[in-house]
Amino acid sequence: MSATLSVRDLRTHFFTKEGVAKAVDGVDFEVAPGEILGLVGESGSGKTVTGFSILGLIDPPGRIVVGSSIRLGGEELTTASPERLRAVRGAEVAMIFQDPMMTLNPVLRVDTQMIETVQAHSNVSRAEALARSRAALVQVGIASPDERLRAYPHQFSGGMRQRVAIAIALLHKPKLIVADEPTTALDVTIQGQILFEAQRLCRESGTAMIWVTHDLAVVAGLADRIAVMYAGRIVETGSTADVIERPMHPYTKGLIGSVPSQNTRGHKLTQIPGMTPSLLKLPRGCAFKARCPIAIDKCNEMPALEEHQPGHWARCWRAAA
Structure with missing residues (x-):
């Protein structure tokens, strides 16, 4: 089965007065239809910039460096015109932001926003757009969709707003959804419901998804594969079971060790010492060495990203040591 998305040697740099910040520096991965890829790392690791790069949402002084490749179903997006990228966004690639209020206009009713989204990419009547909007709300588990369509975003809870944002992302049945930490601000119960809905929708619709998060515990029960990022590079990638149960990179081990569990009750959590290095002054060789x-x-x-076990890759001279 051919990949929905193929990213090769992606380099997104920010050219500032202080120097060049290599936010994403040589990233490679693929996502298959119906697959969920968990993109994991600390703040500043480059995971969100990777997601924004896919949608062509990088603003100056940042830009995708020549030679990078982002192919959606065989179409190269890095050389696409602004008009073509606008056509792709929302219709073929959708994004769910961390804060649903970034997606929803607080002064417009939900039905107005969803109808406009449908008609921006499809030449359909208002009645047809409204029917599609209602179906999308039902698809994400929102009860009384007709009543909810007539409501304003401030009348919804945080979890309901995020469900509406997911429904908007699904309106055109996109090939790919990039979800940028969409459950961070939600309580645990609502977070679990959103994760279940996301997993179900990908299975049923064949939509590929990239779930960007700093929380390994979230993707452990959600993603099919995990890619761990550090200082703009992928340092480990493999199936979720392999990465969680048999981590090879010391950074991945540190992330897993810092997740609270029943086994650590009464004991201090493991810490990764130090801070993420400045992207303007990355050390020579492995950025994690300090x-x-x-x-x-x-x-x-600098170690290469090598396959140490079938389907399990790590960028470390002492992988699994």
């Missing part, structure tokens, strides 16, 4: 408990002199050279 925080790594098993670093060696060889770490002054």
